[in-house]
Amino acid sequence: MNLRIPGPTPCPPQVLEATAKPMIDHRSPQFAELLNDVVRRLKWFYKTQGDVLILTASGTGGMEAAVVNTLSPGDKVLAVTIGAFGDRFAAIAQTYGAEVVRLEYEWGKAADPEDIRRSLQEDPAIKAVLVTHNETSTGVTNPLPEIARVVKEHEKLLLVDAVSSLGALPVETDAWGLDVVVTGSQKGWMVPPGLAFVSMSQEAWNAYTKAKMPRFYLDLGRHKDYLERGQTPWTPALSILYGLQVALQMMGEEGLEKIIARHAYIGRLTREGVKALGLNLLADEAYASNTVTAVKVPAGIDVRTLRRLLQEEHGVVVAGGQGKLQGQIFRIGHLGWVTEDDVRQVLDALAQVLPKVGFQVPIRP
Amino acid sequence: MNLRIPGPTPCPPQVLEATAKPMIDHRSPQFAELLNDVVRRLKWFYKTQGDVLILTASGTGGMEAAVVNTLSPGDKVLAVTIGAFGDRFAAIAQTYGAEVVRLEYEWGKAADPEDIRRSLQEDPAIKAVLVTHNETSTGVTNPLPEIARVVKEHEKLLLVDAVSSLGALPVETDAWGLDVVVTGSQKGWMVPPGLAFVSMSQEAWNAYTKAKMPRFYLDLGRHKDYLERGQTPWTPALSILYGLQVALQMMGEEGLEKIIARHAYIGRLTREGVKALGLNLLADEAYASNTVTAVKVPAGIDVRTLRRLLQEEHGVVVAGGQGKLQGQIFRIGHLGWVTEDDVRQVLDALAQVLPKVGFQVPIRP
Numbered sequence: 001m002n003l004r005i006p007g008p009t010p011c012p013p014q015v016l017e018a019t020a021k022p023m024i025d026h027r028s029p030q031f032a033e034l035l036n037d038v039v040r041r042l043k044w045f046y047k048t049q050g051d052v053l054i055l056t057a058s059g060t061g062g063m064e065a066a067v068v069n070t071l072s073p074g075d076k077v078l079a080v081t082i083g084a085f086g087d088r089f090a091a092i093a094q095t096y097g098a099e100v101v102r103l104e105y106e107w108g109k110a111a112d113p114e115d116i117r118r119s120l121q122e123d124p125a126i127k128a129v130l131v132t133h134n135e136t137s138t139g140v141t142n143p144l145p146e147i148a149r150v151v152k153e154h155e156k157l158l159l160v161d162a163v164s165s166l167g168a169l170p171v172e173t174d175a176w177g178l179d180v181v182v183t184g185s186q187k188g189w190m191v192p193p194g195l196a197f198v199s200m201s202q203e204a205w206n207a208y209t210k211a212k213m214p215r216f217y218l219d220l221g222r223h224k225d226y227l228e229r230g231q232t233p234w235t236p237a238l239s240i241l242y243g244l245q246v247a248l249q250m251m252g253e254e255g256l257e258k259i260i261a262r263h264a265y266i267g268r269l270t271r272e273g274v275k276a277l278g279l280n281l282l283a284d285e286a287y288a289s290n291t292v293t294a295v296k297v298p299a300g301i302d303v304r305t306l307r308r309l310l311q312e313e314h315g316v317v318v319a320g321g322q323g324k325l326q327g328q329i330f331r332i333g334h335l336g337w338v339t340e341d342d343v344r345q346v347l348d349a350l351a352q353v354l355p356k357v358g359f360q361v362p363i364r365p
Numbered sequence: 366m367n368l369r370i371p372g373p374t375p376c377p378p379q380v381l382e383a384t385a386k387p388m389i390d391h392r393s394p395q396f397a398e399l400l401n402d403v404v405r406r407l408k409w410f411y412k413t414q415g416d417v418l419i420l421t422a423s424g425t426g427g428m429e430a431a432v433v434n435t436l437s438p439g440d441k442v443l444a445v446t447i448g449a450f451g452d453r454f455a456a457i458a459q460t461y462g463a464e465v466v467r468l469e470y471e472w473g474k475a476a477d478p479e480d481i482r483r484s485l486q487e488d489p490a491i492k493a494v495l496v497t498h499n500e501t502s503t504g505v506t507n508p509l510p511e512i513a514r515v516v517k518e519h520e521k522l523l524l525v526d527a528v529s530s531l532g533a534l535p536v537e538t539d540a541w542g543l544d545v546v547v548t549g550s551q552k553g554w555m556v557p558p559g560l561a562f563v564s565m566s567q568e569a570w571n572a573y574t575k576a577k578m579p580r581f582y583l584d585l586g587r588h589k590d591y592l593e594r595g596q597t598p599w600t601p602a603l604s605i606l607y608g609l610q611v612a613l614q615m616m617g618e619e620g621l622e623k624i625i626a627r628h629a630y631i632g633r634l635t636r637e638g639v640k641a642l643g644l645n646l647l648a649d650e651a652y653a654s655n656t657v658t659a660v661k662v663p664a665g666i667d668v669r670t671l672r673r674l675l676q677e678e679h680g681v682v683v684a685g686g687q688g689k690l691q692g693q694i695f696r697i698g699h700l701g702w703v704t705e706d707d708v709r710q711v712l713d714a715l716a717q718v719l720p721k722v723g724f725q726v727p728i729r730p
Contacts, residue, residue, distance in 0.1 A: 060581070
């Protein structure tokens, strides 16, 4: 099966094999060695000297941790949203009592740093900015370095959902001044779901000491205390940690530059291939994501039938649309363990299936 | 290695093998089949017609879910605590703004249902009772049916931490009137950590509609909505679900009665064996747990050396003490995938190692 959804992503066999290792005591030196090695490697990919904490949770749990560990009820935050995951980040902040100012964009577009500048200038009470780096629901990558520059010029806290970008797209946590950066094991990391990673800058820790939103399971201070002894506060998803260690070793061998270049190449290949089939991209191409491509469903075509035939006849699994884009797009995931061949297979399958659902693809030269 | 800590517990090879299966789309019919099968089997072990929700979290995340989905800040709750996990349940409620009335017992003792009756009579404003079924830190099992009877006579909500009891000790969710029952995959279920299970009675759902504690990641209403479509709201720890399905099949084949009888037999065997070595149990024997045994460290004996030698020379891993019992006890886990031989090996290893750390064991007849 060619699983081409934006997560869970396929895992290399040696990663899956590692997840099947027997349990060990999570309060033992053997575990401390595993945890410390994984954290050290993660920090290298994060490009941070700060802390990276590992939670047993989905990416959404990591996003919630970012919010509740740095903010208090009543705090004003600017939530920049370009899709379903930006909306989710805003909803989490709202749920915990933040006063959320929304800066919303049409789905398929990226955020404009100048709009963020204007929002921050107009409302000096804003304390933090919430932003999605790579919007999985639309296949758009926000210009994070430029956004970070504006946010840091205004000395605001910057919380970043990098769930579907870190480990695949450039992210420079310290150099760009990102205060909290969240990602999940089942995305660029080639590991099964179950773990979320959250980095904390010194400014984020300063905010932590004043933050009054309630937190217990997701309390990052507890995670930091335990990490200093090579432990997690609660029993962690050990199998996933086993797999992560192997995946991080593989990623280290490939090298971050090469990983990023591979994703850039495959992202472009996917977009060019999709367009060559006569299909349209949802994303503004200047900001198209190199980890996930959202394709508009041509008028009159039933996307469920399309997806079913892709799977039944070609073993190719693509994702549907989320939220208001349900039925209007399908999405091809190309992050983590992905090769040129994987994407070519998707494009070939589309070329064969599209005519069967009533869409004539252009004849290839 | 003979991993005899109270979790993570050892996993059968066929369970570990299942965890290594490739990823699938968590929004697919194939996933719905897996999730529905697992939930159906869990409900059978819970003995409930109510809902059982699966969270990607440790047991502590499940305990937090029990609190935040049924209570509001300012609600008065009675927290019955006989050890570290009872304290944790109380701390979670306090963190989220509940007014916590503590009913505390000396570590090693069980709660007395008559004390709970008195507390509820004295303070009619109490809305819910938080209780640990099996206290992992002390090896004591509370008399849950009797406690539940008192709580239900007073028509209070009953939240139960059954993390280290369910699937190994008798728990009758519906018959006893337990409103929320929490457990974790890495305990009696013979599965790696990463998933928590939470049952909700109709009364718990009624409380949910009024509960104002903030919740997002752990929102059980969202989990119920998605479960109706055979999904989880957030990407779940798929590998652990694969393993869980196999473990639940194995448990179904053994049968609940036999599983409970096996734990009762092995619990007794452990206690008798420990006493035959001249060691003392921490737990009041009338309430000694059949899933974990806490052993007092004899005066002058260094428990770290004892544990190190057990592991190095015999491959036997036991747990230390938690909280205020650190250094004073060690704990033998005997839940989930455990046989008579596993425990006999621990006892034999103790018989050989204890003299080396300065404790003379009685000569066996």
